[in-house]
Amino acid sequence: xxxxxxxGKPSTVLLKFxxxxxxxxxxxQLYNIADSFVAGKFIDENALAAVGNSYEITMIxxxxxxxxxxxxxxxxxxxxxxxxxxxxxxxxxxxxxxxGVLCGLLMIGGLIFTNDLLHLINTPEHxxxxxxxxxxxxxxxLPFVFYYNISTGIFTALGDSKTPFYFLAAxxxxxxxxxxxxxxxxxxxxxxxxxxxxxxxxxSCILALVFVFRRLGQVKTNEKIPVFSWxxxxxxxxxxxxxxxxxxxxxxGNIMVQGIINSFGSSVMAGxxxxxxxxNLVVISFLTFGNGISSYTAQNLGxxxxxxxxxxxxxxxxxxxxxxIPLSFIYFFGGKWLVMLFMNSTTGPAIETGVxxxxxxxxxxxxxxxxxxxxxxLRGSGMMNQFLVATFSDLILxxxxxxxxxxxxxxxxxxxxxxxxxxxxxxxSVLFYRGGRWAKQEI
Numbered sequence: 001x002x003x004x005x006x007x008g009k010p011s012t013v014l015l016k017f018x019x020x021x022x023x024x025x026x027x028x029q030l031y032n033i034a035d036s037f038v039a040g041k042f043i044d045e046n047a048l049a050a051v052g053n054s055y056e057i058t059m060i061x062x063x064x065x066x067x068x069x070x071x072x073x074x075x076x077x078x079x080x081x082x083x084x085x086x087x088x089x090x091x092x093x094x095x096x097x098x099x100g101v102l103c104g105l106l107m108i109g110g111l112i113f114t115n116d117l118l119h120l121i122n123t124p125e126h127x128x129x130x131x132x133x134x135x136x137x138x139x140x141x142l143p144f145v146f147y148y149n150i151s152t153g154i155f156t157a158l159g160d161s162k163t164p165f166y167f168l169a170a171x172x173x174x175x176x177x178x179x180x181x182x183x184x185x186x187x188x189x190x191x192x193x194x195x196x197x198x199x200x201x202x203x204s205c206i207l208a209l210v211f212v213f214r215r216l217g218q219v220k221t222n223e224k225i226p227v228f229s230w231x232x233x234x235x236x237x238x239x240x241x242x243x244x245x246x247x248x249x250x251x252x253g254n255i256m257v258q259g260i261i262n263s264f265g266s267s268v269m270a271g272x273x274x275x276x277x278x279x280n281l282v283v284i285s286f287l288t289f290g291n292g293i294s295s296y297t298a299q300n301l302g303x304x305x306x307x308x309x310x311x312x313x314x315x316x317x318x319x320x321x322x323x324x325i326p327l328s329f330i331y332f333f334g335g336k337w338l339v340m341l342f343m344n345s346t347t348g349p350a351i352e353t354g355v356x357x358x359x360x361x362x363x364x365x366x367x368x369x370x371x372x373x374x375x376x377x378l379r380g381s382g383m384m385n386q387f388l389v390a391t392f393s394d395l396i397l398x399x400x401x402x403x404x405x406x407x408x409x410x411x412x413x414x415x416x417x418x419x420x421x422x423x424x425x426x427x428x429s430v431l432f433y434r435g436g437r438w439a440k441q442e443i
Contacts, residue, residue, distance in 0.1 A: 005159050005296045006081055006303040011315035018292035018319065020161040022285055027168035034172070035193045036277050038179040040270070040342040047190050048342060049266045050130035052273020057117050057255065058138050061106055063248045065142075065149040068099045070294070071240025073153035074380060075232070077295045080158060081302025085221045092154055092216060093227040095236055096147070103146040110139040121255050122262040124269075130190040137194035144198070144205035151208035155215070156295045163211055171204035242384035253399040257414060260402055264411050271353025274342035275335070278354075279361055282327050286369045289320050290376035297380025297438075306439045313377050313433065320369035331362035357415045364419040371426035374433040381438035390432060394425025 005013055036055075040048035072095040079088040110117075114135050115128075123131055152164045175196055182192025261272050293316045300308045331338070339354035371390065378387040398421035405413025 004080075005077075005299040006305055006308065010296075010308050010311040011318075014292065014296055014312050014315050015319060017156075017159065017161050017296065018289050018316075020165040021156065021288045021292050022323075023165045023169070026281070026285065027165070027172040034176040034179050035197060036273055036342050038176075038183050038193055039190060040274065042180065042183045043189055046127050046266060047130060047193075048273055049124075049269040050127040050190055051134055051193060052269060052276070053118070053121070053123055053127060053258065053262070054131045054135045054138070055273070055277075057121070057135055059254060060248060060252070061110065061139070061142055062145060062149075064102060064106060064244055065099075065146045067240045067243035068095060068102070068146060069149040069153035070243045070291070070379060071095070071153075071236040071238075072150055073157045073291070073295055074239045074298045074382070075236050076154055076157035077298030077380070078302040081299035085219050086223055086225060087229075087232060088219065089216055089221065089225045090227070090229045091232045091236060092212070093225070094229050094233050095150055097228055098233055098236075099146050099150055100143075103142050107139055107142050110142070111136065114139070117255075121259040124262065124266060127266065134190050134194045137191065137198055141198040141201055144201040148201065148205040148208050151205070151212045154212050155208075156291065157298075158215055158219075159295075159299070160215065161292070163215075164208070167204045167208055171200045174203075175200040239379065239382060239384060242388050243379075245388065253395045256399050257402050260406055260414060261411070267349040268353050268411050270343070271339070271350040272357065274339045274350070275354035275357040277342075278331065278335075278338055278358065282331070282365055283368055283372075285323065286320050286365075286372045289316060289323075289369075290372035290379075292316075293373055293376025294380035297377050301381055301438075309377065309381075309438070313373065316373045316376065317370060320373055321366055324365045324369050328362045328365045331358045331365075335359055335362075353411060356412060360412075360415045361418055364422050367419070367422045367426045371422065371429045374426070374429035377433050377438055378429065383432065383438055386432040386437075387429070390425045390428035393428055394421040397421040397424050 005017060007013075035051050036048055039051045072091065075091050076088055079085075079091060114132050118128060118131050118135070155161065155164050178196035178200060179193050182188045182196050186192060188195065262269055293312060296312050297309050300306070300312070335355040335358035336351065338358070339351055342354075343350060371394070375387055375390070378384070378390075398417045401417035401420055402414045405416055407413070409416070
């Protein structure tokens with residue numbers, strides 16, 4: 001269902017719009033969590049380390065898919081708010097075409113340089129074959145990742161946050177069952193985990209595209225719609241390219257951190273793999289609300305309703321902090337039981353590492369939540385330079401301090417770098433929002 005986010009009480013509109021997005025991202029993260037869960041529980045600790053090791057490289061590819069999502073979502077939201085429906089449809093077609101070309105190039109590069117990327121992050125030789133196999137299968141499924149992300153961005157831009165939720169709920173549940181089936185019944189090992197994800201993502205992507213075109217059919221226009229526009233591609237690129245760089249540099253930074261972690265052995269790798277999936281579940285949940293705020297901001301800026309943007313931001317902060325309270329408590333005090341979901345043993349260095357990470361990061365979830373809510377306004381208004389400054393400051397501190405502090409304190413130094421980067425990035429992002437330049441952006 002298409003929904004206009006420029007009418008109704010801002011807090012109520014934003015909450016109803018973002019809650020299905022929140023549910024969607026929970027199910028989306030279950031893909032990666034399921035892979036690690038099945039690898040650790042039904043194969044062995046080395047399989048868990050291999051899946052977690054490959055995950056950081058897959059995030060590079062996801063970075064480009066998310067960039068396409070954000071670029072198309074912001075521009076479509078702005079055009080929808082301004083009721084420029086002809087340009088809206090052209091922007092969707094333009095995104096689909098340009099993203100297909102980009103995806104093809106990434107697949108070629110990924111398949112050629114798989115082993116080089118794994119060597120770059122100091123992948124131990126005993127998990128190299130499993131890591132490479134998982135990564136190769138994942139790369140073949142990149143078109144599904146790209147077009148599903150774009151479809152999700154278009155749904156949210158049109159105010160429809162429920163359809164992606166339904167798709168992800170079904171596909172992620174199926175993925176868990178197929179993971180277990182392929183590993184326990186067919187004895188496919190790490191390959192079974194990868195193929196289960198490939199199949200489920202493919203089905204959800206195809207269904208999402210079908211529904212996108214049905215949604216576009218509900219947007220009535222009387223004139224012929226161009227299937228490609230360089231001017232609209234330029235506008236989309238203005239949002240998408242900085243998002244590519246932001247997400248890519250984060251992924252590269254995480255790969256550099258993964259390389260540092262790998263030097264401490266497979267037990268630390270396994271503990272990190274389990275805890276970082278749990279941590280990402282929280283952070284990406286907040287990011288989802290930030291993306292919802294982006295669509296909300298873009299629609300209301302397109303409609304010239306600035307006060308609604310301010311009210312929506314305040315409501316968004318309240319929502320993410322309300323979610324942060326129980327999550328911080330659960331992760332801090334219940335981290336051991338959460339990490340044990342991924343492992344068969346109840347003690348050992350892998351468990352200890354995972355618990356230590358969660359206890360260091362959990363108290364600072366309020367900080368990262370504030371940053372991602374502020375980022376939502378910056379992206380929705382097209383203030384990408386400021387957005388990148390805040391994000392890169394966070395990243396540079398985290399990567400640099402991870403190396404420095406790990407030399408001094410061992411693995412714990414890596415985990416301590418995270419909250420320091422979050423605090424710096426959040427401070428800058430909130431200051432950029434409070435500066436008010438977003439209200440002067442031309443749509």
